[in-house]
Amino acid sequence: MLKVLHTGDLHLGMMHTTRNYPEGLRQNLIKARLTTLARLVEEANQAACQLIIIAGDLFNSHNVPQELIRDAVRILDGFAGACVAVLPGNHDYYAELSILWQTFLAQAPEQIVLLAETRPYPLHDFGLDAVLYPAPCDRRHSATNRLGWLRELSEKPAARWHLGVAHGTVRGISPDLDDRYFPMEREELLHTGLQHWFLGHTHTRYPDVEQTEQGGFAYCGTPEPDGFACSHAGYAWLTTLHEDKVFNRALTVGQYRFIEKTLAIRDVAAVENYFAQIGGENVLVKLYLTGRLPQEEYQQRSVCLDRCAGQVAYLEYDDSSLNLELSPASITAEFPAGSFPHLLLTSLAEDGDQEALQLAYELVKKVKK
């Protein structure tokens, strides 16, 4: 049996500048990525893993601070198992003269192996009867994957476990419209004859289940969600390789949670109830409000939303599709008595058909423009 913690896409050094976050929160989001790396090492130690595999994009770019590289190495050095294998991804691709990887290697203790070359990496020196077969990225974008050398390999070194590590997309599983991310075919991976492929790149895990015996390959997803496109809780795989099967169990390790939600409401209490459910100091929310509110409630909405904002780390909302519920009083306030709109809308309001009333109101408003 071999126990591996499979992670990747930590993107250490991501600056979180794509949204207008308050500065304090932005700094916390930056720090969270490193804290999550420490959490992963802790989980690996607790589970008595022999190996940690980081399947690319440990770093967000080549321009991360030296101090961050040192911190990452120090954290990985806390792994009590045999070996940490780090694959360069497309964000932190391997180039011979890269300061990033030179700094990393200069600091790294022997138990950290950088999978920079397209060749087998036997791990017998670490006491593991395993060989890793990497597909490291050598640039930011490529229409060609890095599996080619495996097809030409005439003989595999002797070992119990033969494991692939790659960074890029798998057609049909991870989106790659223009073939820019080292696209691989599912069959191509399976035909290598390796027991399992540890994949990185797409930030959503695959398969998207809590545990699975589906072997062949798996994406770990990012352990620390990085934006509203990433709505999960942040995962890694605890992968156990048995004689005849591969067992993956999900570890939930993320600190921040990004939630994008459309809420159809009839009163502001519905908003408050929703926040009571999801609220927390590590929750970021992007909220779209739809539906109709009676006048009084409609006027209270921003006070209510301010209150809700206090219950989360961040709230961004769009209430442009939230309408005022029309009533005889609001119609009289807006249209002169006896005018055609007033007569039409009042009669619909008296019928109690809010749907037809709203539709007619919107048409009248359009004609008025």
Ligand SMILES: [Mn+2]
């Ligand atoms: Mn990537």
